[in-house]
Amino acid sequence: MASQSTKSTDGPVTLHFQDITRVAGETITGCVDLNVALAQEDHLEHLRIKFKGTIHSKITTTSGETTTDHCQTIILFKEKIPLWDQGAAFPEPGSHILSCPFQFMLPENLPPSFHCQAYHRRSTISYALEVNQPPYPQNHLSHSRRPSQSQLLAKESLKQGWNGPWRDITKEEQLRRGIFGDYSHARVKLTIPDMPSYPIATEIPFSFRVETETKLMHVSDAPVDKHGKPLFPAPPALSSDVRLSLHRRAEIRVRRYTRHVDDDFRLNGSLGDVTRVAAVHQVSDEPEWIPACGPNDKKGHGIWKRAIHFQSAVAIPYAPTSRTEIIDWHYNLLVVVPFPGIGNDLRLEVPLDLHPGSACPPPPIGTPGSSSITYADVLPAGPPPVMLDLPPSYWTGEHHAWDADEKS
Structure with a gap:
């Protein structure tokens, strides 16, 4: 069975998500484990998972001693899915952990993840998912467009x-x-x-x-x-x-x-x-x-x-x-x-x-047209491609796809 990537903090939320390259049009699944006891201590009342894809370009110009940043951002998609509200669900007796599964279908015809940078210019195509807001877990999606x-x-x-x-x-x-x-x-x-x-x-x-x-x-x-x-x-x-x-x-x-x-x-x-x-x-x-x-x-x-x-x-x-x-x-x-x-x-x-060289995998169990197994049960054929078009911050958690005004 394919290994699961786990993103967690010292707080009440743990995100389980398979860390592989995704394909446009793919239905992706995962799970968020919520420690309800710690959530009460943190006064956490809602649990939401957010998905977002953006293109961001920046060009810097200089005129004399004046430097100006010219930026443009295109939102490819954004989706917020509710997972839990306080009092709506509880863990099994004897446990503090409530598992909240999620499922999301990536839009078709998305461009691949990408990053380039030079003096006074840079551009990034990025995809991410985030549970509530920092310091709760985030995960960056490595993404490829869909082949014919x-x-x-x-x-x-x-x-x-x-x-x-x-x-x-x-x-x-x-x-x-x-x-x-x-x-x-x-x-x-x-x-x-x-x-x-x-x-x-x-x-x-x-x-x-x-x-x-x-x-x-x-x-x-x-x-x-x-x-x-x-x-x-x-x-x-x-x-x-x-x-x-x-x-x-x-x-x-x-x-x-x-x-x-x-x-x-x-x-x-x-x-x-x-x-x-x-x-x-x-x-x-x-x-x-x-x-x-x-x-x-x-x-x-x-x-x-x-x-x-x-x-x-x-x-x-x-x-x-x-x-x-x-x-x-x-x-x-x-x-x-x-x-x-x-x-x-x-x-x-x-x-x-x-x-792109990868086909869109079949939808997981429970979705229309699904097979008897999920994509997470099947290891991808051959080693995954080396993702060399992503900035180092993708793997350090320093790059956030969410705008500051969306942190609430």
């Missing part, structure tokens, strides 16, 4: 081994070791599943090919120089020599002000990860001599062609691509192959649309 049926099928296809169409993304650059001299060439080709969007926290298979051609030289010049080093530009020797990362650009809007937040995330377990070289299959081609065949080319001249192939997979554990009224964000997959010399790094940038 086609997106769920695409994820299952990836998990079972992709047999669908592929697409190639290529790039070629002219490279020169120094300021003067003839140009060499480098080409890269990334091959990934041909999909309109990709599920988060799911391994996406890919292949990556790096091919280089030397400048024109004599056939007596081996593919290595007199010191035994490969001639420029040599393909990377190891998968860890290639850099793989994810670039995210978020656009924050507060009325007439617009700002951007750019973040780069290293993607572990594949290219560029020195601890996971074994997770990448690589094959190097034998150097190939290609004679020059132009009418003005000297006899015995040509180029050396070399190539290396990498095969691996990458999982992206970040919030799905989304757009709201005051914040939206998109991603680019970035592969960089470094070569010696100034400005010779070859960069391949691929726009990626990410979608």
Whole structure:
């Protein structure tokens, strides 16, 4: 059975709530244990649980010595459910604890939990539940938007081994070791599943090919120089020599002000990860001599062609691509192959649309359309995605989703 997350204080209220990522449209359940004896000492007359989702954006501008904060908040939903009133219910004989179960259905089409921040700008999409008001328990909901049926099928296809169409993304650059001299060439080709969007926290298979051609030289010049080093530009020797990362650009809007937040995330377990070289299959081609065949080319001249192939997979554990009224964000997959010399790094940038990878679980027992078991009885398939789009205050309890005027 799935473990339950417990949020409690030294007071009369203990909140039991499963700490997993939720999906828009999901019916979530939990329980609040009330110590009635301690509630009487605290003069607690009512017990309410509140649910709320908000988008909050803030842009700070400066003019001379004046600094102005421009803020905008959108309430996605808010709900207050009564659980207990003084004198309405009592614990079983011999016990001081009254268990108050709750159930709440998240609205559909909600954006995922999200946070970004830079100098004089930040935006957060947050979800939370709270029992009465501080110092009573609060819990922040990690939330993902609801995927479509086609997106769920695409994820299952990836998990079972992709047999669908592929697409190639290529790039070629002219490279020169120094300021003067003839140009060499480098080409890269990334091959990934041909999909309109990709599920988060799911391994996406890919292949990556790096091919280089030397400048024109004599056939007596081996593919290595007199010191035994490969001639420029040599393909990377190891998968860890290639850099793989994810670039995210978020656009924050507060009325007439617009700002951007750019973040780069290293993607572990594949290219560029020195601890996971074994997770990448690589094959190097034998150097190939290609004679020059132009009418003005000297006899015995040509180029050396070399190539290396990498095969691996990458999982992206970040919030799905989304757009709201005051914040939206998109991603680019970035592969960089470094070569010696100034400005010779070859960069391949691929726009990626990410979608959520989890289906909405069935409703719990007692609700229309429910099955014989509850979602809490079934462990989610595989490890949950790492929630890297949430501020640290989410896990320390310092971030509150409730406005000050709603604390009563």
